[in-house]
Amino acid sequence: APVVRVAPSILSADLLNLGRDLEAISGADFIHIDVMDGHFTPNLTFGVDTVKACKRASTVPLDVHMMVTNPDESVSWYLDAGADMVTVHLEAARHPHRIVSEIHAAGAQAGVVLNPGTPACALDSILEDVDMVLLMSVDPGFGGQSFIEGTIRKISQVRSMARERGKDLLIEVDGGVSAANVERVVAAGADVIVAGSAVFGSADPAREVARLRELGTP
Numbered sequence: 001a002p003v004v005r006v007a008p009s010i011l012s013a014d015l016l017n018l019g020r021d022l023e024a025i026s027g028a029d030f031i032h033i034d035v036m037d038g039h040f041t042p043n044l045t046f047g048v049d050t051v052k053a054c055k056r057a058s059t060v061p062l063d064v065h066m067m068v069t070n071p072d073e074s075v076s077w078y079l080d081a082g083a084d085m086v087t088v089h090l091e092a093a094r095h096p097h098r099i100v101s102e103i104h105a106a107g108a109q110a111g112v113v114l115n116p117g118t119p120a121c122a123l124d125s126i127l128e129d130v131d132m133v134l135l136m137s138v139d140p141g142f143g144g145q146s147f148i149e150g151t152i153r154k155i156s157q158v159r160s161m162a163r164e165r166g167k168d169l170l171i172e173v174d175g176g177v178s179a180a181n182v183e184r185v186v187a188a189g190a191d192v193i194v195a196g197s198a199v200f201g202s203a204d205p206a207r208e209v210a211r212l213r214e215l216g217t218p
Ligand code: DX5
Pocket: 009, 010, 011, 012, 032, 034, 065, 138, 139, 140, 141, 142, 143, 144, 145, 174, 175, 176, 177, 194, 195, 196, 197, 198
């Protein structure tokens, strides 16, 4: 099996030392940026200027997770800002296929996201068209929440759906992933793991990225 990809979430970084923290994760596979609008999620976080600032500061590909109502209206801003991967929630997108086409037309990779309460079958009509499916393993809004166990079964379900359709698909898992559960998450079929508090809450974020990758690689 290929090496698991690690995407540290800057939600848990030290914002007053973001440059230092980006430097510390220069060995990561993606920088995960949580865009929250205070409507789709209770919390309010980063916007397009943060994405631009990360683009200037790092060569690591940017994985922009849009937790906003009506991403149809704002997806182009994040593409212009330099996102390499953009994921939109199926619970929020009005026209998911149109958004995915727009992302691809800009030369970026596209993904759709499911909240813990949304069943895997919601992917039925879009699976073939995306590069990645992001499965939330916590209800979105905050870092440091605990992993919802039912996600393991959902990861396997999406992995089987992709296999049945002969679709080459990345599965990313976001929320409560740490050294304690990364092996099980990857064994169920995940290719990319997001880790916020696990990486930035550790004394040595660079080492934690390497450790998660090692633990997650069979
Ligand atoms: C939650 C965000 C996550 C969050 C993960 O709404 O989408 O990306 O940063 O944080 P941890 O890894 O601490 O659960």
